[in-house]
Amino acid sequence: MAKHPSQVEHSTRLPYARTKTLGRWGLPKDIRKNPWLYIMLTPVLLYFTVFNYYPMYGALIAFKDFSPRLGIMGSPWVGWEHFESFFQGIYFWRIIKNTLLISIYELIFAFPAPLILALLLNEVRKTLFKRTVQTLTYMPHFISLVVVCGIIKEFTMSDGIINDLFSFFGWERVSMLLESEYFRTIFISSGIWQNIGWGTIIYLAALAGIDQEQYEAARMDGASRWKQMLHVTLPGILPTIIILFILEMGRIMNVGGEKIILLYNPSIYDTADVISSYVYRMGLQEFDYSFGSAVGLFNSAINFTLVICSNWLSRKMNNTSLW
Amino acid sequence: MNAVTFFPNLADTPFGKALADKTGVQVKYIHPNEQQTKEQFNLMIASDELPDTIEYDWTGRSAGSYPGGPEKAIKDGVILELNDIIDKYAPNLKKKLEEDKELDKMVKTDSGKYYVFPMIRNPAGLVFRGPMIRKDWLDDLNLPVPTTIDEWETTLKAFKEKKGAKAPLSVTYTGGNFEIRDAFIGAYHTSNTFYIGDEGKVKYGPVDPEYKEFLTLFRKWFAEGLFDKDFALTDSKALDNKMLTGQTGATVHQLSGGIGKWMDAMKKQDPKFKLVGAPYPSLNKGEIPFIGQRDFKYNPGASKAITTAAKNPELVAKWLDYAYSDEGAMLFNFGIEGESYTMENGTPVYTNQIKNNEKYTLQQMVSIYAKPNGPYEVDSRRNWNTYPEQDEAVKIWSNTEAEKHILPAFLTPTDEESKELGKIMTNVNNYKEEMFVKFIVGKEAIENYDQYVAQIKKLGIDRAVEIYQSALDRYNKR
Numbered sequence: 132m133a134k135h136p137s138q139v140e141h142s143t144r145l146p147y148a149r150t151k152t153l154g155r156w157g158l159p160k161d162i163r164k165n166p167w168l169y170i171m172l173t174p175v176l177l178y179f180t181v182f183n184y185y186p187m188y189g190a191l192i193a194f195k196d197f198s199p200r201l202g203i204m205g206s207p208w209v210g211w212e213h214f215e216s217f218f219q220g221i222y223f224w225r226i227i228k229n230t231l232l233i234s235i236y237e238l239i240f241a242f243p244a245p246l247i248l249a250l251l252l253n254e255v256r257k258t259l260f261k262r263t264v265q266t267l268t269y270m271p272h273f274i275s276l277v278v279v280c281g282i283i284k285e286f287t288m289s290d291g292i293i294n295d296l297f298s299f300f301g302w303e304r305v306s307m308l309l310e311s312e313y314f315r316t317i318f319i320s321s322g323i324w325q326n327i328g329w330g331t332i333i334y335l336a337a338l339a340g341i342d343q344e345q346y347e348a349a350r351m352d353g354a355s356r357w358k359q360m361l362h363v364t365l366p367g368i369l370p371t372i373i374i375l376f377i378l379e380m381g382r383i384m385n386v387g388g389e390k391i392i393l394l395y396n397p398s399i400y401d402t403a404d405v406i407s408s409y410v411y412r413m414g415l416q417e418f419d420y421s422f423g424s425a426v427g428l429f430n431s432a433i434n435f436t437l438v439i440c441s442n443w444l445s446r447k448m449n450n451t452s453l454w
Numbered sequence: 455m456n457a458v459t460f461f462p463n464l465a466d467t468p469f470g471k472a473l474a475d476k477t478g479v480q481v482k483y484i485h486p487n488e489q490q491t492k493e494q495f496n497l498m499i500a501s502d503e504l505p506d507t508i509e510y511d512w513t514g515r516s517a518g519s520y521p522g523g524p525e526k527a528i529k530d531g532v533i534l535e536l537n538d539i540i541d542k543y544a545p546n547l548k549k550k551l552e553e554d555k556e557l558d559k560m561v562k563t564d565s566g567k568y569y570v571f572p573m574i575r576n577p578a579g580l581v582f583r584g585p586m587i588r589k590d591w592l593d594d595l596n597l598p599v600p601t602t603i604d605e606w607e608t609t610l611k612a613f614k615e616k617k618g619a620k621a622p623l624s625v626t627y628t629g630g631n632f633e634i635r636d637a638f639i640g641a642y643h644t645s646n647t648f649y650i651g652d653e654g655k656v657k658y659g660p661v662d663p664e665y666k667e668f669l670t671l672f673r674k675w676f677a678e679g680l681f682d683k684d685f686a687l688t689d690s691k692a693l694d695n696k697m698l699t700g701q702t703g704a705t706v707h708q709l710s711g712g713i714g715k716w717m718d719a720m721k722k723q724d725p726k727f728k729l730v731g732a733p734y735p736s737l738n739k740g741e742i743p744f745i746g747q748r749d750f751k752y753n754p755g756a757s758k759a760i761t762t763a764a765k766n767p768e769l770v771a772k773w774l775d776y777a778y779s780d781e782g783a784m785l786f787n788f789g790i791e792g793e794s795y796t797m798e799n800g801t802p803v804y805t806n807q808i809k810n811n812e813k814y815t816l817q818q819m820v821s822i823y824a825k826p827n828g829p830y831e832v833d834s835r836r837n838w839n840t841y842p843e844q845d846e847a848v849k850i851w852s853n854t855e856a857e858k859h860i861l862p863a864f865l866t867p868t869d870e871e872s873k874e875l876g877k878i879m880t881n882v883n884n885y886k887e888e889m890f891v892k893f894i895v896g897k898e899a900i901e902n903y904d905q906y907v908a909q910i911k912k913l914g915i916d917r918a919v920e921i922y923q924s925a926l927d928r929y930n931k932r
Contacts, residue, residue: 198530202502221881221913289683290620306684309895396627396686398891400884413880420500 193425213425222409230405234383236319242379244323245330246372250360252331253338265335268328280393283321284308308394311402318394318403322387333375334368341367370451377445377453381438384430406430467822472790476781479773499532506764507774508533509828511755512569513864514872519754522872524569529869533759534767536568543771546778547571550831560752560864564928571774573756575749576832583747584851585637585735586713587704589728589843591617599732602739603641603671606704610680613703621682623675624702628689632890637706639668640745640854641737648861648922649745656861656923660886661910666903669893676894686891694719704732709844710817717841718815731847734854746854750863756827777830786830789823801835809840816840865925875921878914885909 162169188203193213195206217223248268255261271279286293287307294304307313345363354362388407395403406426414423438453446452464470464483474480484505486494495510499520512533514523520532527533540548551558551568561572592599592609595616600606606623613622626633636645645659659665675681682688682702690711696702697716705712713729720727734743760770776782788795788802795802808819816838820826839845867875889906892898898906 201530221885221909284687288687304683306687309684309686309891311897396891397884397887398686398895398897400888412884419876419880 190424190428192421193428195421197421197424209421213422214429217422217426217429222404225401226404226406226409229402230384230386230407232402233315233318233386233405236315237322237386238379238383240319241323241326242376244327246334248327249331249334249338250364252335253364254356254360265328265331268331270328271325272329274325276390277393279321279325280390283317283394287313287317308396309398311399314395314399314402318390322390333371337368337371338364369449373445373449373451374453377438377441380441381434383437384433461822468790468793469785469823469825472785473776476785477773477776479769481773504532504761504763506767506770507758507760509756509758512757512759513754514866521876522869523563523866524759525563525565525567525866526869526872527759528567528569531762533569533761534764536570536760536771537566539760539767539771540568543768544571544775544778546775546782550574550778554751557751559929559932560750560862561757562932563866564868564925564932566932570754570757570759571771571777571829573753573827573829574831575751575753576834576836577751578834578848579832580749580751581747581848581852582709582749583635583707584847585704585706585732586729586847587732588613589730590726591703599730601733601735603638603735603737606638606735607675607680610675610704611678614679617700617703619703620679620701621684621696622680622702623704624682624685624688624693624696625706626688626690626693627686632887634706635747636745636856637734638671639665640743641735642667643744644668645745645859648919649859650861650926651859656919656926658915658919660890661907661915666900669890669903670900672894673896673900677896681894685894709847710815710838713844713847714815714817714838714840717843728843730843731850733850743854743856745859746851746856748852748854748856748860752864753827754863756829758829774829777828783831783833786825786828787833787836789820794820794823802833861922861926862929865922865929867921867925871921871925875918878918881913882910882915882918885913 191203192206194208194210195203196209197203197206201207252261252264255264274282285291288294289304289306291307293307294302298304307317341364345367346359349359349363384406386405386407388405388411391403391405391408392411395408407430410423410426410430413419413426442452442454461467461470463485465474465481470481470483482505495508498504498508511519512524512527513519514521514526520527522530524533528535536544540551551561557572557574561570562568587599587609589599591613595609595612597609597612598605600609610622613619632646634646639646639659642662642664644657644662644664647660648656648658651657672681676683676685682696684692688696693702693705693707694716697705698719707713713731716729717727734746736743758774760767760774764770777786784791784802788804789808791797791802793805794808795804797803804816804820808823809816811819817826820838837845839848889898893900893903893906
């Protein structure tokens, strides 16, 4: 007997959604009950302790005048000095604006792109065609970023292929990476090109998990293909979308610094310079470790806040959350 | 040119083996990735995992060199003060320093501390970079080698119209460095960076009123398509491509990395292809160029400091000192007798294997048997030029007043001054580079030049000039 879609809404929880809380003395008891599980967990915990938590104490240098020889503990404290000089610097608002804008454009254009492709692929009934499209769209994901950026540079040069194309329609040839107004478009669209196929994998997996009976029921109720997608498919993968969205929110201020560093040049700093590229220039190229680290810390604090907020919001609204 | 192109490690090259043989010291070399030397150096310092000796620029002057300079590096406990060590364990170097007072002044700090085993350049090898132009095109068009800005403009126009050059003049621009350096800028009696004015005072070129005239010129050339439309994206690979495919007919580049390399590459494809050095352009005919490239006897980038991590600094010093001995000098300059060079009438001559290798250039071959750059004294008999045009270019490029105007690279601001200087120049450089490109591509009105100058002043350039002035005064007193 087929269930109506509204009745199954909450049964599509993801496996890592919270199911049960351990009581006050629950943990030791649980360890005794499942020793092997915990032993298998140890390497993971170790990994995070060593590579993710231990280095965090290095963030201290944001409050110090770090000198490599004196070490982290030995360097003198300077309090909020580096933060202040960042907030008062002439580029503060510009890099905040650039970071936010690029992220927002990514959320608007790049985030839904794999979802749309996945939905489209889902409607395709010819397996061979579907496979081919999938493989072709995956491939750019495996090209190294350095190569991708080299390609982008070549294509956007004043005598590159994109200019060849546009000049055919009577546009004037411009060196596109010298023009600040093109940068965001180039950045976002090349990102979509590179990652759209890869991004569809998770959605396609989620789509495969939708109960076929629901479609049957919908068809019996007279739903068209479009209505089926709207009322069965979309609600079916909504938790996945939300989880991915929350993860994306956590990276909102973390615009891919590497790619920007590979692509930008001083003439487009006004749209291309973001927090991470600025940290790279100041911290590593100019040797100002403490300053770079202060900016980085500030950035992480914002990201942290954003994840917490979006997670909370999503739990309130949808009952779906990361924790 | 890097030996690592052929061998994964310098120790495996014939040179490395010969050096180990002679000195009895087995050395483990670590080679940074060429593109990321600066980042890797910074990471190495930050992680405090130092090898015994590091070949790097410690002066604190150039981009990427140890910030704060040698005094600070010694005070930070990164490298050793070498006075005692040189006295006791480096007799060959000591002799050279005693004989050459000018060199001695360059390789020590204001307070008289030695900090590296220096690379000492051959006095004839101080000029190796400048404007160059396609001579075969000039001949076709019946034009002389341009000397003034006006002549350059005529020539570039002709290159564009009659030779189909898409970017008649192109220079590399990598990592925020415009490699035109002082060419063209010097025509207006200023410089791309700090320089010494006619009155002997330190000045900062990019805020001079004359600098605006240079920007106006290049803005015009850019708009007219005489100067590469993609100039801010042109790295050395892109420039190679432009030169070799006839998109570019003139650039500012190096003797062997430019003239030599490109002529080699075109030898077979287009035997007519010919590049010659052009004089640093001036505004009026017959003027001696105000400034140009001219390096110093001491090459800090190819010099080695001994780090505090060295367990046996005496041995390191002895090993390094070998390069300054007569025997060591031959190995470092020419390689192995009978293999890479032979003595003819008392003069070392590279063998055919090195000179006329089918696949590799002279420099590439030399890098296996000798050390093209490094802490030793370059022999005045050494000449890597493979074309007469190269010898000619050196003469042409040498005819400048650079010696009077270039700020010595070995000024050592004090610890406090360096810190202040660092903060100022980070901001100034960032802002200057951005505005530089914007002025040239026409995105910023040239009328805003005064605002740009005001902003740089606000960022503290006057203080930076002051710091360099006092460092220069101290340098002159050394």
